[in-house]
Amino acid sequence: MDFTNIWTVTHKELRDALRNRWFLLYTLIFGGLALALSMTAQPDIAFTKLAGYDRTVTSLVNLVLLFVPLMGLMFGATSLASDQETGVLNTLLAQPITRTEILLGKYFGVATALLSSLIMGFGLAGFALALDGGGRVKGYAVMIVFACLLGLAMLSVGFLISTISQKTSTAVGGALFLWLFFVLVGDLGLIGASIVMELPLETTLLIALISPLQEFKMASISTTQASLDALGPAGLYADDTFGGLFLPLLLASLLLWIFVPLGAAQLVFAQRK
Amino acid sequence: MGKLFLLFLLLWPRSLPENTRTLVVSPTGSLTTIEEAIAIARSGDTIEVHGGVYAAPLLIDKSVILIGVDHPVIDGGNEGSLVVITAPDVVLKGFTLRNSGSTIHHEDTGIIVQSPHVTLEDNVLENVLFGIYFANAPDGIARRNTIQGLNRDESSRGDGIRLWYSDNIQIIENVITTSRDMLVSYSNNLKIEGNTFHHNRYGLHFMYSNNVSIRHNTIENNSVGAFLMYSQHIVLEDNRFSHNRGSSGYGLALKDMDGVTVNGNVFVGNQVGLYLDNSPSLYEGYNTYRGNIFAYNDVGVVTLPSVERNVFQKNNFLHNLEHVGIWGREIENRNIWFQDGVGNYWNDYVGYDQDGDNIGDTPYRADRLFESLTDRYPVLKLFEYSPATQAIEFTASAFPVLRPIPKVEDNAPLMTLSIPASLKQSETSVSLPFLALSFLLILLALGVVGAAGIDWQFTKASLRGNSMIVVNNLVKKYGQFNALAGMSFTVQPGESVALWGINGAGKTSTLRCLMGILSFEGSITINGIDVARNGKTARAAIGYIPQEAAFPDLSVKEALHFYARLKKVSSKELPVVLEKVGLTEQTYKPVWALSGGMKQRLALAIALLGNPPILLLDEATANLDTQARHDFLNLVVSLNRAGKTIVFSTHRVDEVMALAQRVLVLKDGQVSVECSPGELVDKLGLQRWLRIWVEPDHQSEAVHLLQQHGFTPVMNTRAFYVNVGTTGKMAPLRILQAAQITVNDFDVVESKDDGLH
Structure with a gap:
């Protein structure tokens, strides 16, 4: 493994991404919405003594749940597929570089761009929160970390889609489908199943916890609000069952979501040979 | 009631004390223990206890006034109760009591009061199982005491304050923390005001206690703020119930409560602000809730399905995840949400107030579907905050048929919020840690953007010397299909070899195997390097030009720079290479703005980076126009002359003729023929036509003459075509010259239907 090669590709990808208008658009929208949410949610009540902070942070959680998976999946899905389609990949493969180096370089590059976009958004929102009195900084920081992990997980899934797809359009289609699945269809299905099949609480919780989005959500709620009771009996059950281990478990699970799809992407990409 | 009490006090004989004394207890004085002082004290005497540690348990069985000076401590050494008061009219003030026993069934307590008219003031109770216990002890006062229980599992703690059959008790301005509950049973006419309850199990826990005033208390961070049961005539005013979030997590819960008035309280951040179970319980009874704030709770008000006759007016419902919930089967809420044309403020009300009377013109309805689902299936709260909700x-x-029955119908919703002045925050303080974090984040993000522009120099990797290609029994399968079936050939240094064959003959596969970017069977050695084992190093010896070069969206210089770094080539080499391929003027152009020919030249430039000994061209001119192809080929020919080994795939004869020294004809994935370019033309039956122009007068003579020499000329208006194979182009011209027929002009074409070539 040649790290200078990886770095070279990373560097190029990062520059590509920062110049990409789609990327800038996503960053602007995410940053703008985060800032707007933080600014409007607070002064709505002239008495911040009542602590609107929690609610603001949870609306940021909602924003992350909608937006970050979309960014991760789209950037991931278009990364390799578009290079494959345009032939850039062919030229690149003809250089003294291995497929693993290309994949990792691209992943790191896009990931860096994605993360910088996210922390820019959280930074802007943080300003608004700070000027309004703020809240638990640690909780906010933990939420940012988990949002970044969620972004990386979705990016890995996006890369997997990208390696499987021959064409950019297929990859984008796949990414949008998965986005819809992660954000809506999965949860709706589980809500339906939970009602119709009268699933026990633990089952519902465990199935929900497969989703990286739910993992991020629970980590954020449990750190910004100190407990999961806002999520009803299932939240309390999680608190009681896992206790202090809950956060590390969520962390481990999100890391799996990052490494497993990326590993699979690497296998598929290597098989292309 | 209060007046009667005062009269009672005035008439009581003890109000005329005679000959009362002050005894002093201190570790160094004549009285060193409190017990000694009590033993000699008379009713009404004052005992001053000075700083120092005194042993528990202390029994106060005389009506004395005990005043602590300089914080005397009564320490129980973690055993039993600390102080027991059995005489009436005792005052205990200014003591620190600590370390009671911790056995629940012994009810180890800080202060046990078993007599009337006892006043406990300004005491600090630390590390006690139970705090203060009024047992059949009416008319007592506990004021400004601080009670801190044992910090252990909530259910195994003792009660901070416990009232048992003790009427007319005043609990004023105490602080109670880390205890189980303040438990009140069978005690009437109570005043509980200005206290702070935090981090207990239940702040207040009531049963069978009537006529209670609960005012100005702060009840926060308990599992449950206040749970009041089976009692009547309770007034709760101006209390703050905040962040009570335990397994039940109610701010205020009422069960079987009648005649309750709840006014001007703040319920904020609780799981449930107000929980109502069978309250009011009497058929004719009403409970009223006015001017309260329910903000940021998970649910503002929860009622069980049968609850009715609660009057809600002028309350403010703000940003609760759910303003009102009915837990259990879905039923129309029969509580009263407006009265006399005045309802409540709901922050999600979207109506309009045309007549400006501060009352919305259309009713407020709480009929969210997900809310009603979570009311029925609480486990679904797990999906709160998810976009699915x-x-x-x-x-x-969108489909009103799915909408549940409204839980609330407020026909006179208020348009504006009314918040007590005490809650308004005149200025918000800037949170410095938050500000610092935000700065850090933005700096980090900007740092990444900045770092993306930084240039890193890498040293050029050395290349190996031997420039020879050896391919042995090369097999490449795509599934069942054999693209290459045992191909073998070698290429000498400086040689230029064409791979010729129809589409699918295996040209591209061969080139890709040579670069080691396809897996294969057999062996390939490039420049002495085994490609299968070390494709990456082998590729350092290869420059590759594809049919249609594609580049990332960069400028010419940046693209070249990117590949230069992958090849570990110094950026100093870039201008040289650009000059070599004639792209110097295009250095700063974006790649997408280049013509096809220029893009191929850029591909050539990239291929030349690091001066690799071998160039592989995969139909590199296929998409170029005549001029561009000509220029490009010239460039490659000159490179070949300069010593580059070249392997290229093509279908064009002219390219083979111009560039190749040797041709490998591929068929079915094997080298079927190996020959010279000329032989290729012959073997393939490829013909050349000589197009000849002579004076019109000599045309028929010339045709006849050529026919005599065995040619078959074909007339075509002003010129005629003669088929000349590949090697005999001069023969017809010589024949015509010998017959003194002037040839005005001639050229060579691939077919007699071709234009100028």
Whole structure:
């Protein structure tokens, strides 16, 4: 493994991404919405003594749940597929570089761009929160970390889609489908199943916890609000069952979501040979 | 009631004390223990206890006034109760009591009061199982005491304050923390005001206690703020119930409570602000809730399905995840949400107030579908904050048939919020840690953007010397299909070899195997390097030009720079290479703005980076126009002359003729023929036509003459075509010259239907 090669590709990808208008658009929208949410949610009540902070942070959680998976999946899905389609990949493969180096370089590059976009958004929102009195900084920081992990997980899934797809359009289609699945269809299905099949609480919780989005959500709620009771009996059950281990478990699970799809992407990409 | 009490006090004989004394207890004085002082004291005497540690348990069985000076401590050494008061009219003030026993069934307590008219003031109770216990002890006062229980599992703690059959008790301005409950049973006419209850199990826990005033208390961070049961005539005013979030997590819960008035309280951040179970319980009874704030709770007000006759007016409902919930089967809420044309303020009310009377013109209805689902299936709260819940609401609003029965119908919703002045925050303080974090984040993000522009120099990797290609029994399969079936050939240094064959003959596969970017069977050695084992190093010896070069969206210089770094080539080499391929003027152009020919030249430039000994061209001119192809080929020919080994695939004869020294004809994945370019033309039956122009007068003579020499000329208006194979182009011209027929002009074409070539 040649790290200078990886770095070279990373560097190029990062520059590509920062110049990409789609990327800038996503960053602007995410940053703008985060800032707007933080600014409007607070002064709505002239008495911040009542602590609107929690609610603001949870609306940021909602924003992350909608937006970050979309960014991760789209950037991931278009990364390799578009290079494959345009032939850039062919030229690149003809250089003294291995497929693993290309994949990792691209992943790191896009990931860096994605993360910088996210922390820019959280930074802007943080300003608004700070000027309004703020809240638990640690909780906010933990939420940012988990949002970044969620972004990386979705990016890995996006890369997997990208390696499987021959064409950019297929990859984008796949990414949008998965986005819809992660954000809506999965949860709706589980809500339906939970009602119709009268699933026990633990089952519902465990199935929900497969989703990286739910993992991020629970980590954020449990750190910004100190407990999961806002999520009803299932939240309390999680608190009681896992206790202090809950956060590390969520962390481990999100890391799996990052490494497993990326590993699979690497296998598929290597098989292309 | 209060007046009677005062009269009672005035008439009581003890109000005329005679000959009362002050005894002093201190570790160094004549009285060193409190017990000694009590033993000699008379009713009404004052005992001053000075700083120092005194042993528990202390029994106060005389009506004395005990005043602590300089914080005397009564320490129980973690055993038993600390102080027991059995005489009436005792005052205990200014003591620190600590370390009671911790056995629940012994009810180890800080202060046990078993007599009337006892006043406990300004005491600090630390590390006690139970705090203060009024047992059949009416008319007592506990004021400004601080009670801190044992910090252990909530259910195994003792009560901070316990009232048992003790009427007319005043609990004023105490602080109670880390205890189980303040438990009140069978005690009437109570005043509980200005206290702070935090981090207990239940702040207040009531049963069978009537006529109670609960005012100005702060009840926060308990599992449950206040749980009041089976009692009547309770007034709760101006209390603050905040962040009570335990397994039940109610701010205020009422069960079987009648005649309750709840006014001007703040319920904020609780799981449930107000919980109502069978209250009011009497058929004719009403409970009223006015001017309260329910903000940021998970649910503002929860009622069980049968609850009715609660009057809600002028309350403010703000940003609760759910303003009102009915837990259990879905039923129309029969509580009263407006009275005399005045309702409540709901922050999500979207109506309009045309007549400006501060009352919305259309009713407020709480009929969210997801809310009613979570009321029935609490486990679904797990999906709170998920976009799926918004999707459900959206669906319900699009299809009204899905909408549940409204839980609340407020026909006179208030348009403006009314918040007590005490809650308004005149200025918000800037949170410095938050500001610092935000700065850090933005700097980090900007740092990444900045770092992306930084240039890193890498040293050029050395290349190996031997420039020879050896391919042995090369096999490449795509599934069942054999693209290459045992191909073998070698290429000498400086040689230029064409791979010729129809589409699918295996040209591209061969080139890709040479670069080691396809897996294969057999062996390939490039420049002495085994490609299968070390494709990456082998590729350092290869420059590759594809049919249609594609580049990332960069400028010419940046693209070249990117590849230069992959090849570990110094950026100093870039201008040289650009000059070599004639792209110097295009250095700063974006790649997408280049013509096809220029892009191929850029591909050539990239291929030349690091001066690799071998160039592989995969139909590199296929998409170029005549001029561009000509220029490009010239460039490659000159490179070949300069010593580059070249392997290229093509279908064009002219390219083979111009560039190749040797041709490998591929068929079915094997080298079927190996020959010279000329032989290729012959073997393939490829013909050349000589197009000849002579004076019109000599045309028929010339045709006849050529026919005599065995040619078959074909007339075509002003010129005629003669088929000349590949090697005999001069023969017809010589024949015509010998017959003194002037040849005005001639050229060579691939077919007699071709234009100028």
